Amino acid sequence: MSTRIDYQSDNLTDQHRLAPLLAPQSIALVGASLQMDVAGNDMILELLQSGYQGKIYPVNPKYAEVEGMLCFPSLSALPESVDLVVLAIGNQRLEAQLKEAIRVGAKAVVIFGSGHLEEDIDQPLLERIRQLANDSNIPVCGGNCMGFYNLDRQIRVFPQHIDRHFRSGGVTFISQSGSVLTSLLWNDQKLRFNLAVSTGQELVTTAEDYMDYALEQPSTRVIAIFLESARHPKRFIEALQKANEKNIPVVILKAGRTEVAATLAMSHSGAIAGNNVAYQAIFARYGVIAVKSIAELAATALLLSMPQRPGSGGVAAIMDSGGEREILIDLADDIGVPFAKINAETTAVLVENLDEGLEPINPLDAWGTGNNYKAIYEYCWQALMSDPDAAIGVFVADLTSGFWLHESFARICRRVSARINKPIIMMTNHQGSGNQDLAMRLTQAGIPVFDGAEPTLAAIKHAFSYRDFQARTCMVPMLPVTEDVRESWRARLQKGDLLDEAEGLRLLSDYGIPTQQSIIADTLDTVLSAANELGYPVVLKTATQGILHKSDVGGVKLNLADEYALKEAYFDIAGRLGYRVLVTPMAQGSIEVALGVLSDPQFGPMVMVAGGGVFIEILKDSQVALAPIDLNEAHMMINKLAMRPILGGIRGAEPVDIDGLAQALARLSLLAEDLGDLIAELDVNPVKVDVNGCIAVDALVVPHGVKCAEQAA
Incomplete structure (x- = not known):
């Protein structure tokens, strides 16, 4: 009976404030049990299975030993203060055990329990736990969480046991849902994690804190997040900025995008789901990759965890089916993924090697008679991947382990990949390769296998978007208004009186926006x-x-x-x-658009441009960005509008002055930055636009706290 040897590490993350939680050198397991299939026993089996090299102290007065280790009656009976205390006990005992953990000098705590009591006092148990931990300045994972895997450090702190070894990798997965966490952690062995955390209620330690820790780990290649809400918006933005500085992509599956889903999110974990429009604006500003499904999250994280990232150009693809090529082309067009435009030299190699009747194009169906197929595929695949416009290679094959053809395709991929410093993947057209031996062997060899064309193409689109985000030009701020102008309008808005339309138009004019x-x-x-x-x-x-x-x-x-x-x-x-x-x-303008300022309670002022009339009322045609923006971002927002073709002129109409509209939008964003904290609502609708410029015809400016006659009625 022993408690495991101590270990030392020079890892920089040992200095992080979450190191005692996520990389502890000693752990006390309160509620340790011999009963099978309960959290008290499963957490011990998980820790032993992980190969953890630190000290383990089971704690339960019912037992003298658990799983061959000395069991202590209480935290106070331990021979030393531990880094981490794990509480696998009922809600009624949580407060007392947390107090004892703090008293004996524990540096971090994991709480599996929900913390809800049927008959609670005025200050609920969850709030008492939060206050205790904050007062003691210790990180807490949970409550109502499933703990974490830190595979870099061979630690699994989890209330459910699975008899399986996991290889560490470059994906950090932070999930505000335990089930979403295990859906990937336990079921997609092609994804290799360095850290996977079920954050639970985030009473103390939040997703933003785990992001910061992961960004300090040398192994982190990509951060994937299932997010209901960022509980600390400022720290969330700081983490995103840090990820940008380190060139580590962040992929987020944001729950609560609809009103119904947001309501469920609040009851699920106490999160305020937030305004999805605001989140999308934050994501756009900081290059966050927003996905819509778990499959898309997994595919994108897998692709971005590869050592190579796509360069300039599009997709090079090869397969053995004309029908599957047609499907791929259609889906790529739907999703917006470009194919590489191969040059004459590449085309010549294809012509020289392909069987008679096959088209030397990208994407390439290279299967003809089957004679000499190995040489044909290797030469053609090498040529496609060597083309300057090939950013990433996709070898399409519905893999079957042990099948001679697919084993040959795998060998060809490995050989070409060894010569080409570009990402190469294999893709199946169906789900189900996750546990196939061939798929696992290929993935472990550095050629990940992706299930399903749609999530794969979505992942590639996201990788291209992140590439383009990294290549973006620096923001060029608009010339600000004078301090006198800014302060006079701040003083006016602080009075809290409603601005009439004439005054609202003067405000816009002072910020350089053309007005009626x-x-x-x-x-x-x-x-x-x-x-x-x-x-x-x-x-x-x-x-x-x-x-x-x-x-x-x-x-x-x-x-x-x-x-x-x-x-x-x-x-x-x-x-x-x-x-x-x-x-x-x-007003004489030929087309109407709308501009506006939104005041988001989490992230602050944002600026909006929308199509006028039916476009905003029925089609919800709008784009929103975090203020301020520059001319380049203003143009990008306008270009994303559904009504953009109309602005460019159709059926003989002259194009409108889009530069003038972009100027007005960028100037409005300065107003939002300067005054947005004082404005509840600002609508500039309509803005008339024609070939000669744009002009704001109407302005509605409502300071915070104003109640209008319509509301009073």
């Missing part, structure tokens, strides 16, 4: 005078305080061509909504 000229009037004479000054035709709008959506209450009269029409419109609006009105010229 306007005049406030409150009598018929001043209305007529304003129209004469501006020139017919004019627009008349109610300017009664508190009415935000003027069109909804009949408060907008368009295209008033003369004095008679203007009088009729004024009498109607004044009689129903009040005498105060706004007079503007009738």
Whole structure:
């Protein structure tokens, strides 16, 4: 009976604040048990199976020994203070055992239990646990978690045992769901992890903290995350920035993208799922790869964990089926994955080697008569992968272990890969290669095998996107407004009064956004005078305080061509909504778009551009970015709109001034950065755009705390 020998390491991660949690040199297992298939026994079997070389102290007053090791009656009876205490006990005992762990000097804790009590006091148990740990400055994994695997350090702290050895690799997997974690950790042996963490309720230690730890591990090639919510947005962004600095891609499967899913996320782990639009804006800013399924997450993590990353160009592909080639071409077009444009030299090699009747193109179906197929495939595959425009190679074969043809394809792939410093993968058109011997042998040889064309192509698209993100130009900030302008508007917004439309337009104008000229009037004479000054035709709008959506209450009269029409419109609006009105010229822009500022509670101010009219109301055609942005990002946002072809001119129409629109969007982002913390809602709708430029016609600016007449009603 022994407790294992101590060990030493010079790993830099030993200095990280999470080292006592994720790389402990001694572990106490509270709730250790001899009963099979319970957490108290499984956690011991997991730790022993992992090959852990530190000290292990089972703790349970019921036993003298557990699994051949001396068992201690309490934490206080241990011969030394331990780095990590694992609590595999009922919720009723959690608080007392956590207090004892803190008292004996434990440096970290894992809590498997949910921490929910049927009859709790005013301060719930979970909050008491959080406060105890925070006051003692110790990291806690959980509660309601499944612990972690640190395969670099041969540690498995887990409440469920699987009799299997795992090889370490370059994928860090952080999951706010234990089942999502095991779906990959236990079932896809082609994925090799250095660290896999079930974060649970994140009472103390959060996904952001685990990201920071992983980014300090030399073995980390890619970080994959199942995320319901970033509990500490600032630390989340800091971790993403750190990943960018280290060129480590972050792949996130964000749950709660829909309203229903977000509600379930809150009940599942206490997370606030957050505004998905805001998350997508954060992901875009920091190069996060957003995926939509576990299969896509796994494929993308596997691809990005390879030693080689795709360079410039597209996909080179080879296969033994014309029908599968057609499927691949169709799916690649749907997903947006380009094929390499092979040059004349490559084409000549294909012509020289292919059987008669086969097309020398990429993607290539190289199967003809079958005679001399080994040489044909090797020469053709070598030529395709040597082409300057080939960024990544995909050898398509529905692998069957032991089948002579597929074993030959595998050998050809290995030989070509040894000569080419580009990523080469094999892809099946079906799911199910995960446990096949040939697929595992190939993956371990550095040629990973991917299941299914769609997740594979999605992973390749993500790898290309990350490549392009890394090659992006640095942001060129827009020229800021003067401090006097910024501070005067901050003072105005801090008053908390609603800005009328004329004032909102002045705000936009001060930030360099072209705006419609306007005049406030409150009598018929001043209305007529304003129209004469501006020139017919004019627009008349109610300017009664508190009415935000003027069109909804009949408060907008368009295209008033003369004095008679203007009088009729004024009498109607004044009689129903009040005498105060706004007079503007009738804008001449040919196309309408909308701009706006969003105030996200987690990540702060963001800027939006959207298609006008039906595009924003029905098609939800919008793009959102974290403020501020530069002209380059403004153009990228506009180019992603569904209405972008209309802006470029269709059916003989002239293209509009997209540069002018991009300028207005970038300038609005400066406004968002300067004033967004004071603004609850800012809509610039419509913005009229034509060949000569753009102009903001209407502006709705609502400071925080304002209640309008419509809301009060």
